[in-house]
Amino acid sequence: MAVTDGPLVLGIETSCDETGVGIVRGHTLLADAVASSVEEHARFGGVVPEVASRAHLEAMVPTIERACETAGIKLYEVDAVAVTSGPGLAGALLVGVAAAKALALGLGKPLYGVNHLASHVAVDQLEHGPLPEPCVAMLVSGGHSSLLKVSDVTTGVEPLGATIDDAAGEAFDKVARLLGLPFPGGPHVDRAARSGSSVAIDFPRGLTSGRDLERHRFDFSFSGLKTAVARWVEARERSGEPVPVADVAASFQEAVCDVLTRKAVDAAVRHGIDDILIGGGVAANSRLRVLAEERAAAKGIRVRVPRPGLCTDNGAMVAALGSELVARGRRPSALDLPADSSLPVTTVVV
Amino acid sequence: MLLAFDTATPAVTVALFDGERVVAERTMVDAMRHGELLAPEIAAVLDEAGLVRQDLTALAVGVGPGPFTGLRVGLVTARTLASVLEIPVYGVCTLDVLAAAAVDDGTVAGPFHVATDARRKEVYWASYDAEGRRLDGPEVVKPATVATDGPVVGRGALLYPDAFPDARGPEHPSAAVLARVVADERAELLDPEPLYLRRPDIAEPHKPKRVS
Numbered sequence: 001m002a003v004t005d006g007p008l009v010l011g012i013e014t015s016c017d018e019t020g021v022g023i024v025r026g027h028t029l030l031a032d033a034v035a036s037s038v039e040e041h042a043r044f045g046g047v048v049p050e051v052a053s054r055a056h057l058e059a060m061v062p063t064i065e066r067a068c069e070t071a072g073i074k075l076y077e078v079d080a081v082a083v084t085s086g087p088g089l090a091g092a093l094l095v096g097v098a099a100a101k102a103l104a105l106g107l108g109k110p111l112y113g114v115n116h117l118a119s120h121v122a123v124d125q126l127e128h129g130p131l132p133e134p135c136v137a138m139l140v141s142g143g144h145s146s147l148l149k150v151s152d153v154t155t156g157v158e159p160l161g162a163t164i165d166d167a168a169g170e171a172f173d174k175v176a177r178l179l180g181l182p183f184p185g186g187p188h189v190d191r192a193a194r195s196g197s198s199v200a201i202d203f204p205r206g207l208t209s210g211r212d213l214e215r216h217r218f219d220f221s222f223s224g225l226k227t228a229v230a231r232w233v234e235a236r237e238r239s240g241e242p243v244p245v246a247d248v249a250a251s252f253q254e255a256v257c258d259v260l261t262r263k264a265v266d267a268a269v270r271h272g273i274d275d276i277l278i279g280g281g282v283a284a285n286s287r288l289r290v291l292a293e294e295r296a297a298a299k300g301i302r303v304r305v306p307r308p309g310l311c312t313d314n315g316a317m318v319a320a321l322g323s324e325l326v327a328r329g330r331r332p333s334a335l336d337l338p339a340d341s342s343l344p345v346t347t348v349v350v
Numbered sequence: 351m352l353l354a355f356d357t358a359t360p361a362v363t364v365a366l367f368d369g370e371r372v373v374a375e376r377t378m379v380d381a382m383r384h385g386e387l388l389a390p391e392i393a394a395v396l397d398e399a400g401l402v403r404q405d406l407t408a409l410a411v412g413v414g415p416g417p418f419t420g421l422r423v424g425l426v427t428a429r430t431l432a433s434v435l436e437i438p439v440y441g442v443c444t445l446d447v448l449a450a451a452a453v454d455d456g457t458v459a460g461p462f463h464v465a466t467d468a469r470r471k472e473v474y475w476a477s478y479d480a481e482g483r484r485l486d487g488p489e490v491v492k493p494a495t496v497a498t499d500g501p502v503v504g505r506g507a508l509l510y511p512d513a514f515p516d517a518r519g520p521e522h523p524s525a526a527v528l529a530r531v532v533a534d535e536r537a538e539l540l541d542p543e544p545l546y547l548r549r550p551d552i553a554e555p556h557k558p559k560r561v562s
Contacts, residue, residue, distance in 0.1 A: 054422075095423075098430075099427070101427070102428075230560075
């Protein structure tokens with residue numbers, strides 16, 4: 001059955017190491033092509049910005065073509081072009097923004113420069129239908145850890161809290177390195193944790209005690225946790241004992257998921273909101289999903305998490321937000337749209 | 351109708367060439383805003399010439415060498431526009447365009463060099479004969495290692511007067527010249543691949559620092 005309902009929007013995402021091109025019609029996902037340079041970064045233990053930018057340039061046109069082929073559309077049929085204009089790696093963002101402008105110019109169609117974080121929220125409508133608004137969105141990835149109150153994904157995104165040091169995904173990467181697990185750390189720690197005990201080691205929960213809670217009720221801190229894991233592992237090594245990788249992974253993962261879910265549920269209760277939406281690469285973590293649902297259900301709160309492929313960075317999420325912007329009649333961006341590496345979360349469309 | 355642009359230097363330069371003459375041209379110099387300036391300039395030259403995007407039949411783009419971030423703006427724009435408009439795109443070494451301009455303007459008479467700013471106290475460098483044909487380069491070098499009393503064209507010469515006392519114009523490339531170079535096939539026509547000339551700065555990771 002041909003989908004004919006809603007605007008046909010192409011979205012481009014290049015804020016980190018994934019070159020993503022997605023195509024949606026209204027709330028229907030037609031294509032989600034992603035080219036990743038993650039393997040080029042793996043041996044460096046993290047994303048190298050210049051390597052990512054070079055890879056975006058090489059992948060851009062082939063990824064656009066692949067997305068069109070998968071969607072079974074011709075480029076000239078596209079009604080609007082959306083692109084991540086920030087936040088993210090400046091040089092990487094710029095490749096996507098310039099490509100999106102060239103598309104908009106070449107097609108004579110409107111351009112929407114959008115916020116990466118709002119896109120992580122909007123993507124869920126491709127899987128679970130219209131967004132619950134208002135909702136509390138928890139976005140957790142290698143670059144971000146934020147709690148947002150979303151009253152309108154196109155105009156009303158308000159930060160409730162964010163990490164004050166490392167992002168959650170960054171903590172996973174760093175702990176993975178300590179344990180000799182490959183980059184990116186998330187999936188490897190998750191896998192190792194399955195055969196370990198989450199209560200074997202009592203790692204600290206950042207910003208959850210009395211005074212911290214007063215000042216940072218909805219903020220996160222994962223730097224102290226990472227250091228605590230390092231100390232624990234070093235003590236083991238010094239005493240000549242083997243490091244129980246599975247137990248360390250499971251106990252570390254539990255500490256992260258405990259804090260994330262506790263604060264997300266607290267935020268929803270505090271603001272009288274019945275829906276929590278989780279996005280970003282860390283949302284693919286199996287323990288985070290289970291714990292979030294358990295704790296939210298106890299308070300009568302619903303949890304929505306897109307499937308893992310839509311949680312990590314991709315073009316479909318940008319197209320999904322673009323589609324909402326078109327549907328809700330928001331004004332497009334100008335051709336002098338900048339790439340803004342520190343775009344504030346409150347700016348949904350630039 | 352050929353659309354030409356170059357973003358490999360602080361200049362963002364765009365021109366339209368109808369096969370005989372340049373019908374519109376715009377150049378702005380701002381090393382930090384290539385991404386913001388290029389697309390509006392393209393729209394502006396089309397407007398100015400009273401043309402629409404469907405009138406374009408080919409693209410020309412400067413492929414550097416140049417600072418990476420700005421260089422990529424031109425290349426990804428050229429590749430994407432070429433793909434969506436289904437027209438060919440020709441790449442030209444940016445230093446060749448400066449060389450052609452210097453020959454045409456008569457600022458050089460015999461053999462000469464071109465130098466543009468490679469930052470980090472280095473220049474992008476190439477050697478030319480009196481007709482502007484590239485003999486050697488491009489490469490990235492420290493000015494002192496190629497110091498010469500002979501004529502040197504481009505901003506690199508102005509930045510390092512000790513090494514290059516005989517600086518000649520122009521300072522930046524012009525898309526109008528780029529368009530003519532492509533139309534007349536005066537330089538080697540290349541694929542739209544960036545001439546980075548440098549590898550990314552990467553340090554192999556060391557072991558995690560001990561914390562106790």
